[in-house]
Amino acid sequence: MATKTDNKHPIYTTSFASVYPHYVTKAEKKGRTKDEVDQIIRWLTGYSPKRLQTQLDKETDFETFFAKAPKMNPDRQLITGVVCGVRVEDIEEETMREIRYLDKLIDELAKGKAMEKILRSE
Numbered sequence: 001m002a003t004k005t006d007n008k009h010p011i012y013t014t015s016f017a018s019v020y021p022h023y024v025t026k027a028e029k030k031g032r033t034k035d036e037v038d039q040i041i042r043w044l045t046g047y048s049p050k051r052l053q054t055q056l057d058k059e060t061d062f063e064t065f066f067a068k069a070p071k072m073n074p075d076r077q078l079i080t081g082v083v084c085g086v087r088v089e090d091i092e093e094e095t096m097r098e099i100r101y102l103d104k105l106i107d108e109l110a111k112g113k114a115m116e117k118i119l120r121s122e
Helices: 016-029 034-045 049-058 062-067 074-078 094-110
Strands: none
Touching: 016 034, 016 049, 016 062, 016 094, 034 049, 034 094, 062 094
């Protein structure tokens, strides 16, 4: 399958570690915790706490972060809604869809949604 390597969105080469604190801040401003942010990331990607920290320490870019994720959660397909004005379920490019899935989950956390619902376990 051919991938679109030209005209990549700048987020692909942005380090995950540079955006991660913004996820945490967004959650904490709404009374949620860093541990909940980490739980969401681990649920989505399959990273263990140690491997997640390794990716942060290495300043892995978003594209690599998702490409090397140990096990993307099959229930992520249940994530629907709008992020940045775009329906996540309509995003065709796989890596961008994964990034927007994470954005949507963090938005849900910041809006006070219960973790069981965020992690699609109900």
